[in-house]
Amino acid sequence: MLARNSLPALLLAASAVGKYIVPGGRWYDTDGNLVNAHAGCVITEEKTGTFYLFGEYKIEGQEEGGGVSVYSSDDLGTWTSHRLALEPVEGHPYLDPSMIIQRPKVVYSHGTGEYHMWWHADNSSYGLLLQGFATSPNIAGPYTFQDATAPLGNWSQDFGLFTDYKDGRSYSLYSNGDRREARDIYLTEFNEDITALDEVIYTFPKFDLEAPTIVQTEKSYYALMSHKTGYRPNNVVAFRADKLSGPWSQPWIIAPLNTRTYNSQSGYTLTIKGNKTTTYLYLGDQWDSNSLWESRYIWLPMTIDDGKKDLGLEWHDIYDLDVKSGSWKEVKGTAYYGKDAETAGSAFKQEANFGSDGVILSGIYGNDSTVTFTGIEGTGKPQWVSFYYQNTDDMGFGDQPGGSPDRIGGAWQLRRVSSVVVNGDADNVQTLFQRDSHKGIILSTPLQLTLEKGTHNTITVGGLSNGFDYKGADLDRIIVYPPEA
Numbered sequence: 001m002l003a004r005n006s007l008p009a010l011l012l013a014a015s016a017v018g019k020y021i022v023p024g025g026r027w028y029d030t031d032g033n034l035v036n037a038h039a040g041c042v043i044t045e046e047k048t049g050t051f052y053l054f055g056e057y058k059i060e061g062q063e064e065g066g067g068v069s070v071y072s073s074d075d076l077g078t079w080t081s082h083r084l085a086l087e088p089v090e091g092h093p094y095l096d097p098s099m100i101i102q103r104p105k106v107v108y109s110h111g112t113g114e115y116h117m118w119w120h121a122d123n124s125s126y127g128l129l130l131q132g133f134a135t136s137p138n139i140a141g142p143y144t145f146q147d148a149t150a151p152l153g154n155w156s157q158d159f160g161l162f163t164d165y166k167d168g169r170s171y172s173l174y175s176n177g178d179r180r181e182a183r184d185i186y187l188t189e190f191n192e193d194i195t196a197l198d199e200v201i202y203t204f205p206k207f208d209l210e211a212p213t214i215v216q217t218e219k220s221y222y223a224l225m226s227h228k229t230g231y232r233p234n235n236v237v238a239f240r241a242d243k244l245s246g247p248w249s250q251p252w253i254i255a256p257l258n259t260r261t262y263n264s265q266s267g268y269t270l271t272i273k274g275n276k277t278t279t280y281l282y283l284g285d286q287w288d289s290n291s292l293w294e295s296r297y298i299w300l301p302m303t304i305d306d307g308k309k310d311l312g313l314e315w316h317d318i319y320d321l322d323v324k325s326g327s328w329k330e331v332k333g334t335a336y337y338g339k340d341a342e343t344a345g346s347a348f349k350q351e352a353n354f355g356s357d358g359v360i361l362s363g364i365y366g367n368d369s370t371v372t373f374t375g376i377e378g379t380g381k382p383q384w385v386s387f388y389y390q391n392t393d394d395m396g397f398g399d400q401p402g403g404s405p406d407r408i409g410g411a412w413q414l415r416r417v418s419s420v421v422v423n424g425d426a427d428n429v430q431t432l433f434q435r436d437s438h439k440g441i442i443l444s445t446p447l448q449l450t451l452e453k454g455t456h457n458t459i460t461v462g463g464l465s466n467g468f469d470y471k472g473a474d475l476d477r478i479i480v481y482p483p484e485a
């Protein structure tokens with residue numbers, strides 16, 4: 001029997017198994033570098049239970065061809081870099097830095113006893129539409145290139161890979177591109193060894209979708225895919241079926257309308273079977289076309305109801321996931337509202353019936369037109385602070401194809417950048433990226449800040465250059481979260 005007074009410490013330890021998961025935050029690895037693994041996958045090493053994250057390695061100033069990076073973690077929050085699992089090779093027909101190495105997926109082949117990596121292999125004009133294949137005896141690589149092939153003679157663009165936990169068979173999932181004769185998504189079975197494709201199991205016809213992934217429950221398969229709007233996020237849809245060969249349901253939208261799937265694109269899903277419960281995670285990408293190498297990750301728990309044949313995403317700024325038990329819980333913070341903030345220069349409180357208290361903070365610009373939240377309680381340790389904002393620069397793209405959004409030089413303006421200063425310390429200006437959002441849709445984006453202990457802190461928000469202008473997004477409120485234990 002435990003002594004009574006040892007219980008709180010024990011509970012505290014139990015709730016602090018891993019780091020918080022913070023969708024859309026800047027995630028740093030254990031070396032202090034940004035986690036740089038986009039549009040990839042997470043697999044669990046069977047022997048150790050360690051998670052491995054693979055993804056496209058994006059280099060500043062070089063959009064494609066950076067190779068495939070790999071990181072490991074025991075809690076899905078703390079990531080250790082193992083550098084490149086698949087390295088670019090100068091002069092190689094498919095691995096040269098001028099080539100496309102996108103959406104890598106890794107799977108263990110019981111037949112060969114090796115790890116197999118598959119990806120969308122292409123040239124820079126997407127004229128090849130192949131599937132690349134590389135192998136390694138070690139999960140973290142290095143992987144050795146084997147081949148790049150046309151799947152059963154067809155085209156393959158955005159690539160996904162799914163393994164059925166019931167029979168261990170793996171499937172390739174790919175969009176066949178944008179040509180008029182294409183615009184399908186193929187679900188094709190691999191051979192037992194996962195060295196080649198066997199046969200097409202199902203074709204999702206002419207929906208013109210991409211970034212496919214499948215999540216499996218005991219009773220259902222759900223296939224998630226996005227529409228095709230380049231790096232601009234849209235409403236991701238899901239289909240459901242009892243069997244992979246179908247029949248598949250009509251698609252439906254998995255997140256609240258006009259949030260554009262909380263500014264993310266589908267690409268992978270991860271099932272965490274703990275000793276208490278099973279959690280299904282959506283692993284989405286929040287692309288940043290202004291600085292692709294700094295694109296973020298939107299990982300959210302999915303709510304699945306097989307009875308209602310429904311799957312959806314719920315937003316949480318921060319959640320605490322215990323990969324051993326499989327359960328997660330929301331972390332609660334303290335809100336500070338726009339109506340109580342101080343404005344300077346031409347920043348002002350504007351009527352907004354969708355905002356908290358019917359107002360939103362508008363006109364934030366440069367160093368002089370700022371807003372300041374006051375009386376903020378801090379702990380003296382790094383804390384995540386979520387900024388709830390709207391940025392309507394694109395005027396609601398997609399809803400008005402004939403409209404003229406705020407395009408600069410023909411390019412969509414996908415984000416504003418705000419400056420964030422704690423307690424007037426102008427020597428430490430944090431940059432807050434605020435993606436475009438639909439009119440009247442308030443989304444949040446987090447920053448990790450260190451506030452002083454006590455209730456006297458201030459947070460001042462101004463506008464920084466996004467390469468085109470110095471506008472900050474409109475602010476509704478901020479939420480300050482407790483530090484990680």
Ligand SMILES: *[C@@H]1O[C@H](CO)[C@@H](O)[C@H](O)[C@H]1NC(C)=O
Pocket residue numbers: 123124125126127128
């Ligand atoms: C890509 O491959 C296609 C098909 O071979 C070819 O037509 C196209 O010119 C190639 N693009 C580049 C940039 O090499």
Ligand SMILES: *[C@@H]1O[C@H](CO)[C@@H](O)[C@H](O)[C@H]1NC(C)=O
Pocket residue numbers: 151152153154176181182184200
């Ligand atoms: C190849 O693609 C064409 C055009 O989409 C389709 O008619 C055909 O069934 C596909 N065949 C296979 C084996 O994927």
Ligand SMILES: *[C@@H]1O[C@H](CO)[C@@H](O)[C@H](O)[C@H]1NC(C)=O
Pocket residue numbers: 275276324325
């Ligand atoms: C589940 O796993 C956790 C962490 O390993 C352990 O502390 C706990 O006792 C386990 N619970 C059950 C019901 O097995």
Ligand SMILES: CC(=O)N[C@H]1CO[C@H](CO)[C@@H](O)[C@@H]1O
Pocket residue numbers: 366367419420421426429462463464465470
């Ligand atoms: C305190 C603060 O926000 N300073 C900013 C003033 O504007 C310049 C130009 O955008 C920034 O570089 C400073 O960080």
